Amino acid sequence: MTVTVRNIGVAIKDVTLLNDVSLQVSPGEWVSIIGPNGAGKSTLLRVLAGVLDHAGSVEINGIDIGGLSPRERSKLVSWVPQSPTIPQGVSVLDYVLLGRTPHLHPLAAPKQSDVGIAEQMLETLDLVDFAGRRVDTLSGGELQRVAIGRALVQEAPIVLLDEPTSALDLGHQQDVLMLLDELRKDGDRTIISTMHDLTLAGHFADRLLLLSQGEVAAVGPAANVLTEAHVAEHYGAKVLIRNVQGTVVVSPRIATPSSFELPEHFNQSDLDIEASAPSNTPSTISTEELVMSENSTEPLTENPAQDKSGRAKSLVLVNTGDGKGKSSAAFGVMVRGVARDWNVAVVQFVKSGKWNVGEEKVGRQLGVNWFNEGDGFTWNSEDLENDKAIAQKGWDTARDLIMAGDHELVILDELTYLINWGWIEADPVYETITNRPEHVNIVVTGRDAPAELIDVADTVSEVVKVKHAFDVGILAKKGIDY
Amino acid sequence: MNVRPAAARLSWLVGAAAFVLLATVMSVSIGPTSISPRGVLLETVDAILPGDFDSGLTEREVSIVRVLRLPRVVLGLLVGAALATSGATFQGVFRNPLADPYLLGVASGGGLGATIAFVYDLGDGRGFLDMVQVLAFVGALTAVGMTWAMGVLGDRTRAATSLILAGVAVASFFTAIQTFLQQAFTEDIREVYTWFLGGLSTSGWAEVSQLLPFAIICIVLLVASSRTLDVLAVGDEEATMLGMSVGRTRVALAVLASLLTAAAVAVSGLIAFVGLIVPHAVRLVFGSSYRVIVPLSVAVGAGFLTLCDLFARTALTPAELPIGVVTAFFGAPFFIVILRTANK
Structure with a gap:
């Protein structure tokens, strides 16, 4: 369901809390509201929940929720408060069951089906053992899950969360947010949350809304909103602000970027190929599997690097999270390409050349043509025009490499970002992949691949588990539903 | 999953019904004239069911049971159930453990109404629609209405607190007038004072028939809406987000509970303690959900008040103790025992 927020204003007495805030949230999206203390984050969330008088309108699928009764509204929007009121002596099951209130007549008791829904939710949230525990004896992490459970059994398509992790330690923060992310995808829910932790906010949300003094200061993907300039202002x-494996990491400035150095444990011996596979690392990628099998049940083709018609393959490696090993998988393919005596080229986008570590050194040692055209195009850059120019230059290099046909394997690492952010035109990318010389294999990695890119791929692999474990051989077009 | 949602279990309800029955039979049996419990039971069944059968009691015993004791016992059951139910409701509606049925000014309003009737000799508090009862009922509802009018003028976000404070203000105001009247008509003080301590002396079934419709309608509705009180327990804002129209629900429940209390006060005066302590005792023993507290309070309140009345009229025969003295005298230590046991 689409949430449309138009020109929201809130003033209590003479103090303006929100001024002219507008936002559109798409179905299934996760938008996090960030901003300094007193910026109006919780106020905006309460406006969305419909419990605060305000100017402007909040519409859900075109229906103004201001005109709805609490009961009708609670079937559309559920809310997880920052610190829920904990009733004395109530069991976890009963507390979660409160979330069924919108579906019950005021004089009716919960039906067996309602109890079933609550029990199912306890199972989903791994709280079955807690069902009989009193909520006033739970720890902060348990309580947070229980409160989320209560909101989710409302079965409202839109879930509002006010600082869902503020009371939690680091481990529980991640657990709760990953759980929400899963539940969002499973249940097709839209999430709007407020968050203090900018790194977590940016990592989990599709978009961030930066509020400052009650007004929208910025809205967009984390990379655009979480800039040093924004945070400073x-x-x-x-x-x-750094990009670590696709996540925008915001940390207090204790070192300037120019003094950024390799961690101590990165010594040269790690970069030697012979020494680079310690016995305790997880089993590495099987390149054959990645490149060759279109379908796990079909026999392999004669030449694993070609499809049945003899054409070289294009492979798109995607996932929806970060740090799961897309690039590692691509570089695994790179190594196998070198072993086949292919000419291999890597064009690395987005990642800064400053982090000239590991893969690149190995690649260059192996004789791979390594293009760091993305160098300088980093998450914390402020000269957006310059970035765009660099991105365009990087893509031009890549296109020329492919079309020249000198390389049997061209790896385009993190290409999707350029498309998704509009740095380069998308259509030439698809055309280049489609019209490439027959013997050129292409590997593309990135988060959130556009549907057209999936269409031009022979094989799509979604890297779903952390590091080096893959669901391989998903056929393009029926692979991932974007 | 072997955890069940909170609700009054069948076994508890059967136990509660047995307690009420036991209290009833004991109260009707015991008195200046002892009557066999078996005869009482049969006679009660005979009184309720159509048809006629021999309970084995003499004609004099039958008339003691039917005319003197049974109406008083039934009135005690109804008043006890009414006060305990409305006490539980007020505690839930206002999320305040100190709330009792008199929270919104019922006591002071009823007291003023009764005082006016006494000092102007409009009635004696007994019989069908006696003016003491009528004015007490009207006074009680007037006070609640004024409390509400004042309370909603206050800060809307603190509606519950505003109402409680308004209740205190209205009570003081009504008590001031009532005290003034008492001072002006000192010869009636004893009568007024007795009314204030509460009592179940009746003239027969008249009082019962007056209270019964209020008791049935209000208690049935309040028991049915007990789940709503569990929702209110998470606070106004969260309850709203759970789909509840908090303001409307609070008005509806408070009106029902006030009606119920006013109807009980009109026929029995101000019986202290029952409405406050019975719900708490039930909570400590059986659990915190109002889906347990409200229905069990109905039964425990009924049985408890009847037993207290039994003591009130038999301890100093032929004199009668005011029932409010008995409820407090036995209720308080009993409650402390429960409190200690439950905390262990």
Whole structure:
């Protein structure tokens, strides 16, 4: 369901809490509201929940929720408060069952089906053993899950969360957020949350809304909103912003980027090929599997690097999370390509050349043509025009490499970002892949691949588990539903 | 999953019904004239069911049971059930463990109404629609209405607190007038004072028939809406987000509970303690959900008040103790025992 927020204004007495806030949230999207203390984050969330008088309108699928009764509204929107009121002596099951209120007549007791829904939710949230526990004896992490359970059994398509992790330690923060992300995808829910932790906010949300003094200061993907300039202006904080495996990491500035160095444990011997496979690492990728099998039940083709018609393959490696091993998998293919005596080229986008570590050194040692055209195009850059120019230059290099046909394997690492952010035109990318010389294999990695890119791929692999475990051989077009 | 949602279990309800029955039979049996429990039971069944059969009691015993004791015992059951139910409701509606049926000014309003009737000799508090009862009922509802009018003028986000404070203000105001009247008509003080301590002396079935419709309608509705009180327990804002129209629900429940209390006060005066303590005792023993507390309070309140009345009229025969004295005298230590046991 689409949430449309138009020109929201909230003033209590003479103090303006929100001024002219507008936002559109697509079905299934996760938008996190960030901003310094007093920026109006929780106020906006309460407006969305319909419990605060305000100017402007909040519409869900075109229906103004201001005109709905609490009962009708609670079937559309559920809310997980920052610190829920904990009733004395109530069992976890009964507490979760409160979430069925919108579906019950005021004079009716919960039906068996309602109890079933609550029990199912306890199972989903791994709380079955807690069903009989009193909520006032739970720890913060348990309580947070129970409160989320209560909101989810409302079966409202839109879930509002006010600082869902503020009371939790690091491990529980991640657990709760990953759980929400899963539940969002499983249940086709839209999430709007407020978050203090900018790194977590950016990692889990599709988009961030930065509020400052009650007004929208920025809205968009984490990379656009979480900039050092924004944080300095609105939070008054000096931070270092880096991209670590696709996540925008915001940390207090304790070192300037120019002094950024390799961690100590990265010594040269790690970069030697012979020493690079310690026995305790998980089993590495089977390149054959990745490149060759279109379908796990079909026999392999004669030449694993070609499809049945003899054409070289294009492979798209995607996932929806970060740090799961897309690039590692691609570089595994690179190594196998070298072993076949192929000419291999890697064009690395987005990642900064400053982090000239591991893969690149190995690649260059192996004689791979390594293009760091993305160098300088980083998450914390502020000269957006310059970035765009660099991105375009990187893509031009890649296109020329492919069309020249000098390389049997061309790896385009993190290409999807350029498309998704509009740095380069998308259609030439698809055309290039489609019209490439017959013997050129292409591997593309990135998060959130556009449907057209999936269409031009022979094989799509979604890397779903952390590091080096893959669901391989998913046929293009029926692979991932974007 | 072997955890069940909170609800009054069948076994508890059967136990509660047995307690009420036991209290009833004991109360009708015991008195200046002892009557066999078996005869009482049969006679009661005979009184309720159509048809006629011999309970084995003498004609004099039958008339003691039917005319003197049974109406009083039934009235005690109804008043006890009414006060305990509305006490539980007020505690839930206002999320306040100190709430009792008199929270919104029922006591002071009823007291003023009764005082007016006494000092102007409009009635004696007994019989069908006696003016003491009528004015007590009207006074009680007037006070609640004023409390509500004042309470909603306050800060809307603190509606519950505003109402409780308004209740205190209205009570003081009504008590001031009532005290003034008492001072002006000192000869009636004893009568007024007795009414204030509460009592179940009746003139027969008249009082019962007056209270019965209120008791049935209000208690049935309040028991049915007990789940709503569990929702209110998470606070106004969260309850709203759970789909409840909090303001409307609070009005509806408070009106029902106030009606019930006013109807009980009109026929029995101000019986203290029952409405406060019975729900708490039930909560400590059986659990915190109002889906347990409200239905069990109905039965426990009924049985408890009847037993207290039994003591009130037999301890100092032929004199009678005011029932409010008995409820407090026995209720308080009993409650402390439960409190200690439950905390262990």
